[in-house]
Amino acid sequence: MANKQSPLQLTLGAEWCYWKYSWSVEKLGGSPFVARVQKINTKLVLLRVARTAGSFRLINFPVLDRVSIQNFALYVGKPESLGLDHSFQPGVNIVVGINGLGKTTLLNILLRSLTGPFDIPGGEELGEKKRRLVPADRLWFRRRVPDDAVNATVTVWFHIGERFFEVKRSLANLDILSLSIDQQPWQAARANELETIYQQQVFQAASLSSFDDFVFLLRYVVFFLEDRRSLVWDASAQGDILGILFGEQSANRRHYVELFNELLSKDSEYRNMLAVVNKRKKAYAKQTSTIEGGQLEMMIKQLETRREDVGALVVRKEELTRQRDSLRDQIENRKQDIHDQRAEVAAELNSFYKSFFPQVHDAARYLLSHFEAETGCLVCGSHSDEAIGRVKAKLVMNTCPVCESPIEHADRPAHDPHTGEAIERRREAIIEMEVYLASMLAPLAETEDAYADTVAELVAATAEVSQLEHQLEAMGQSLPSAIERRQNLREHLDAFQSALNQLEVESNQLTQDFRGLAAAIDTEVQAVAALIEASFARFISGFLAEDCSIKYTPRQSRIGQRSATESFPFPHFVPALTSGVHRTSATVREYGQSVSESQKEFVDLAFRMALLEVSAPDAPTMLILETPEASLDSVFVPRAADLLRRFAAREGGASGTRLIATSNVNREQMIPALFGAYPDERFHEQVVDEAVQPSPPRVPIAERERHVLDLLTIAAPTRALERFREPYEQERDRALYPERFADDTP
Amino acid sequence: MTLIQREASPLQDEGIWKAWILICLAESDRIGAAPLSATQLHVTLYLANTLAALFSINRVRGRVLKRGVFPFYPDVQREIDRLAFSSVLEIEHVDFGARGHMNAHYALGSGGAAIHRSLLAHSPEAMRTAKLFRELISACFGRFLSTNSAIGPIDANYGSNFVLEGEVVDFSEWTDENKNLEVARYLIDRLRAMRPHADRDGVRLYCDYLDKALATAE
Numbered sequence: 001m002a003n004k005q006s007p008l009q010l011t012l013g014a015e016w017c018y019w020k021y022s023w024s025v026e027k028l029g030g031s032p033f034v035a036r037v038q039k040i041n042t043k044l045v046l047l048r049v050a051r052t053a054g055s056f057r058l059i060n061f062p063v064l065d066r067v068s069i070q071n072f073a074l075y076v077g078k079p080e081s082l083g084l085d086h087s088f089q090p091g092v093n094i095v096v097g098i099n100g101l102g103k104t105t106l107l108n109i110l111l112r113s114l115t116g117p118f119d120i121p122g123g124e125e126l127g128e129k130k131r132r133l134v135p136a137d138r139l140w141f142r143r144r145v146p147d148d149a150v151n152a153t154v155t156v157w158f159h160i161g162e163r164f165f166e167v168k169r170s171l172a173n174l175d176i177l178s179l180s181i182d183q184q185p186w187q188a189a190r191a192n193e194l195e196t197i198y199q200q201q202v203f204q205a206a207s208l209s210s211f212d213d214f215v216f217l218l219r220y221v222v223f224f225l226e227d228r229r230s231l232v233w234d235a236s237a238q239g240d241i242l243g244i245l246f247g248e249q250s251a252n253r254r255h256y257v258e259l260f261n262e263l264l265s266k267d268s269e270y271r272n273m274l275a276v277v278n279k280r281k282k283a284y285a286k287q288t289s290t291i292e293g294g295q296l297e298m299m300i301k302q303l304e305t306r307r308e309d310v311g312a313l314v315v316r317k318e319e320l321t322r323q324r325d326s327l328r329d330q331i332e333n334r335k336q337d338i339h340d341q342r343a344e345v346a347a348e349l350n351s352f353y354k355s356f357f358p359q360v361h362d363a364a365r366y367l368l369s370h371f372e373a374e375t376g377c378l379v380c381g382s383h384s385d386e387a388i389g390r391v392k393a394k395l396v397m398n399t400c401p402v403c404e405s406p407i408e409h410a411d412r413p414a415h416d417p418h419t420g421e422a423i424e425r426r427r428e429a430i431i432e433m434e435v436y437l438a439s440m441l442a443p444l445a446e447t448e449d450a451y452a453d454t455v456a457e458l459v460a461a462t463a464e465v466s467q468l469e470h471q472l473e474a475m476g477q478s479l480p481s482a483i484e485r486r487q488n489l490r491e492h493l494d495a496f497q498s499a500l501n502q503l504e505v506e507s508n509q510l511t512q513d514f515r516g517l518a519a520a521i522d523t524e525v526q527a528v529a530a531l532i533e534a535s536f537a538r539f540i541s542g543f544l545a546e547d548c549s550i551k552y553t554p555r556q557s558r559i560g561q562r563s564a565t566e567s568f569p570f571p572h573f574v575p576a577l578t579s580g581v582h583r584t585s586a587t588v589r590e591y592g593q594s595v596s597e598s599q600k601e602f603v604d605l606a607f608r609m610a611l612l613e614v615s616a617p618d619a620p621t622m623l624i625l626e627t628p629e630a631s632l633d634s635v636f637v638p639r640a641a642d643l644l645r646r647f648a649a650r651e652g653g654a655s656g657t658r659l660i661a662t663s664n665v666n667r668e669q670m671i672p673a674l675f676g677a678y679p680d681e682r683f684h685e686q687v688v689d690e691a692v693q694p695s696p697p698r699v700p701i702a703e704r705e706r707h708v709l710d711l712l713t714i715a716a717p718t719r720a721l722e723r724f725r726e727p728y729e730q731e732r733d734r735a736l737y738p739e740r741f742a743d744d745t746p
Numbered sequence: 747m748t749l750i751q752r753e754a755s756p757l758q759d760e761g762i763w764k765a766w767i768l769i770c771l772a773e774s775d776r777i778g779a780a781p782l783s784a785t786q787l788h789v790t791l792y793l794a795n796t797l798a799a800l801f802s803i804n805r806v807r808g809r810v811l812k813r814g815v816f817p818f819y820p821d822v823q824r825e826i827d828r829l830a831f832s833s834v835l836e837i838e839h840v841d842f843g844a845r846g847h848m849n850a851h852y853a854l855g856s857g858g859a860a861i862h863r864s865l866l867a868h869s870p871e872a873m874r875t876a877k878l879f880r881e882l883i884s885a886c887f888g889r890f891l892s893t894n895s896a897i898g899p900i901d902a903n904y905g906s907n908f909v910l911e912g913e914v915v916d917f918s919e920w921t922d923e924n925k926n927l928e929v930a931r932y933l934i935d936r937l938r939a940m941r942p943h944a945d946r947d948g949v950r951l952y953c954d955y956l957d958k959a960l961a962t963a964e
Contacts, residue, residue: 329914332811339820343847350840350848362840366850367831375824378831 059245060161060206061222061612061621062114063658064088069109072152072171073145074102076716086709088658090620091648092674092699095662096732097711100718103662104226105144106711107626110660111223112136113156113167114202115215116195117174124229126237128560130261133212141171153177160205161619167198209253213244221245221608224625230600232575232607235555239570245615246528246571247521256521259514260559266507267560273500280493287486296475296486303468306461313458320451327444334437341430345373348423368401374430511566514559518568522554525571528614532573535610542643543602543636548577550607575603598631602640609647618653625661629670638683641673642695649696663735665712665728671735675699675707679738704736757821762806764834765865766791766875767826771835771854772862773879779887781838781851784823785816785895790886792817793953794878796903796917796926800948801878803871808918812909814844815896826852833857878949885953890960900959902926926952 068085069075075084084106097103119136121129142149152171159165166180175191181201188194199211208214220231220241231238247253288297346369353365360368367378371391376383394401529552540548555572558565576588577595595603605625612621625644632640648659663671672678676698699707712721712732721728734741757763770790774780782790798805810817827850829835836855843849854862865872890897899905902925903917917924933951937944944951 325914325916328809329811329912332809332914333813333912335820336811336813336818339823340845340847343845347842347846347848363830363837363850366827366837366840366848369848370827375827378824378827381828 059615062158062160063620063622064158066157068155070153075714084714089707090656093660093707095709098665101711101715109154113154120219125234130264131257138173163205226626232604235572242525242571243521246525256517263510263559270503277496284489306465310461317454324447324451331440334433338433341426342373345426346370522569531614532610535613539606539609542639546577550575601631620656622658629668637669638673638678665731672738677738759806763822769876770879774883775854779883781853783849783851788818789816789895797949801874803874809914809916812915815898881949885950890957902929
């Protein structure tokens with residue numbers, strides 16, 4: 001069915017009509033309580049109008065018309081008609097039996113007839129499981145009978161919307177044996193192919209996007225069996241069911257489920273990968289902290305440090321070399337300067353001595369000249385200033401420097417260098433240079449010491465580096481795999497880390513896509529939330545005396561188990577109810593453990609009924625219940641039965657709705673109450689709110705047999721039945737036809 | 747200048763220097779090349795230092811200041827003079843050499859010959875040193891060193907363009923840049939094909955190179 005407007009737009013339109021209507025009711029001055037119920041009904045009418053107009057998506061629920069079970073030892077049948085063959089009637093259908101006659105088995109057969117060998121994921125809650133079907137136990141029925149159900153079959157006739165299905169399955173393995181749709185048989189070589197055709201046709205007829213969603217709806221909404229799972233207190237399941245019922249179907253729904261499953265997979269992959277990465281990291285850390293690893297690490301660090309030291313020392317040595325060479329160059333130059341200056345002085349003094357001592361040999365003059373040029377005494381090696389002064393004084397006094405005799409030709413004119421300014425300047429220059437030379441000796445010594453120390457350090461550091469290199473080499477030889485293993489671990493770690501990053505990127509992309517879809521579904525469910533809340537309030541009042549309501553509170557939740565991921569809004573209703581200790585106000589019961597088992601059961605049932613009513617306001621639906629009276633007390637049996645009867649007797653487009661309930665033959669009065677034939681009318685009037693919700697007419701006595709599947713006559717009798725058949729049958733008749741036993745009523 | 751300051755820079759390896767000076771002049775005397783001028787003596791001592799390794803001798807000093815056209819050791823000059831005035835050597839005459847400085851010409855002194863004999867008799871190192879100087883003097887004298895001591899621009903170490911005037915030429919083992927020795931070994935290798943015992947001719951070959959190069963430069 002094509003959507004021309006979004007559900008939100010339509011619902012807002014319906015809301016507008018509702019407010020307009022409620023204004024008129026108040027204006028007319030109607031009773032507030034009656035008006036409230038009428039308002040709810042009006043809202044449903046408006047929604048129905050919107051859907052009938054073809055602008056709102058309509059989900060078609062399966063409605064069982066007939067079931068036939070043959071050759072299954074549990075249902076032997078009657079002599080005139082073997083096996084079980086029963087047509088379900090619009091309204092109430094009751095499977096009557098006692099313990100052990102196969103009531104639960106029958107309901108399971110009905111379920112598997114529709115789902116085939118598939119089921120929703122196991123466990124108490126849906127939680128973080130992938131939204132896809134898992135194989136069901138194909139041999140479950142086989143184990144129930146002694147002949148392994150080899151020839152046992154079940155055939156169900158049901159319709160979904162306008163499509164009529166006839167499916168025959170083997171109860172030995174649940175394979176489809178034959179399939180007819182709209183009286184057209186489908187032929188296929190293999191059961192698997194027929195199964196695929198069946199699934200395809202079913203979910204299309206139901207206006208769903210997949211067969212998986214169909215099975216989810218059956219399990220969580222239509223079938224209310226003993227092994228049912230909570231819908232109200234399983235937030236994940238509730239979110240999914242609300243999405244299936246009220247979210248936009250077709251491609252978007254499929255994409256939503258794909259993304260959800262993909263995100264779960266990515267989460268799982270990420271965690272697995274993270275575990276591997278952490279494991280590798282530990283292995284790497286362990287490897288590096290082992291004796292050889294730690295020693296290796298330590299030696300490598302030492303080697304790096306020492307190499308840095310060597311580098312610094314080389315730089316220092318080069319610097320000192322430059323300083324030292326520079327000082328040496330200067331010193332050598334000053335020495336040469338001093339020598340040259342003295343040679344100059346000596347050359348000038350030589351001419352002086354030659355004039356005074358012409359007969360003296362060259363060597364003697366050489367000696368005297370250099371002596372006076374302050375080279376020192378070349379004979380004895382003395383540098384003494386005193387000695388130099390003495391010789392100088394003798395010459396100044398014109399006496400022989402050796403024997404102190406007067407010089408023979410002292411009056412002879414001669415060039416006397418002692419009086420020349422030039423020679424004095426040279427002497428001063430020599431002194432200056434010698435001072436300078438001396439001043440450089442200390443820095444040179446310091447530099448040479450520093451150089452020697454640096455070289456010594458360098459030699460030591462180089463030796464240590466060399467020693468460490470040898471040790472490493474030796475270690476590498478003795479532990480050949482140590483370095484390689486560490487390298488391999490590092491490479492593996494990097495590879496896994498890279499894969500982890502890739503997963504993160506992919507997850508982010510999926511998250512981005514999923515975010516929009518989740519928000520859209522939240523908006524769509526929110527649009528019908530008020531209807532669901534109102535419908536629930538009406539149904540739950542039939543089951544519980546406590547004030548109970550549900551409130552739409554979208555649940556922010558992450559997909560998967562990682563904490564550092566984005567959370568999304570999931571549709572969610574939270575129940576609240578009063579109790580014996582909380583009388584004045586209803587308290588939120590977010591967790592199933594906070595309510596009693598019976599309360600939980602009825603809150604869940606009322607929620608399912610509300611969902612069925614709101615999602616299919618103008619189409620027949622089906623609700624299959626297992627022993628609804630089990631958790632009810634005497635007052636609430638007629639109230640609950642009345643409510644279920646009203647649900648089953650929906651009118652208009654919803655007529656044809658079926659309620660299939662199993663019930664034990666007992667005096668709990670559930671069976672007559674479901675037919676509207678409550679034996680104690682006075683008590684019934686006391687406990688049922690007929691003023692608010694008029695009851696549908698009771699099922700006439702003549703028609704009741706068609707509404708009953710009597711396992712007392714069909715099922716293989718148990719010992720108890722064989723022994724007490726008559727009282728059991730009397731009790732059955734009392735339950736089915738209380739009018740006939742009016743006189744016996746206490 | 748005080749005595750203390752003067753004595754602060756004594757000549758390093760003074761004894762070895764004296765031995766080398768004595769051996770040099772003794773070998774010159776034996777060959778008839780003596781007396782040697784101070785310039786010739788310094789050039790010979792320098793060459794002996796650069797080529798000492800060819801005779802398995804430890805050089806006395808591997809450094810010399812590059813200043814002027816020939817290598818000169820100013821601190822060694824005083825020791826030469828001291829030997830001259832202690833009769834180990836003698837100054838035969840004095841003339842004026844470069845820049846008008848007094849240039850003594852040295853010969854073996856009266857006490858020198860005996861010391862020389864004693865040295866050779868007790869030290870194989872001294873024997874090898876004597877052989878080095880013998881080779882060196884016979885390769886240099888009567889050739890370039892008799893007329894021209896200005897080997898500076900030609901000598902491989904001293905004339906290196908990588909060492910500027912006023913810098914020290916360093917051919918010590920630490921720098922491993924004794925180009926004289928490299929030239930000598932190169933020549934030895936070139937000659938080896940023709941002369942099986944070319945190793946002992948290293949000194950001569952290098953001096954031949956100096957002789958020819960100086961002649962070409964003139």
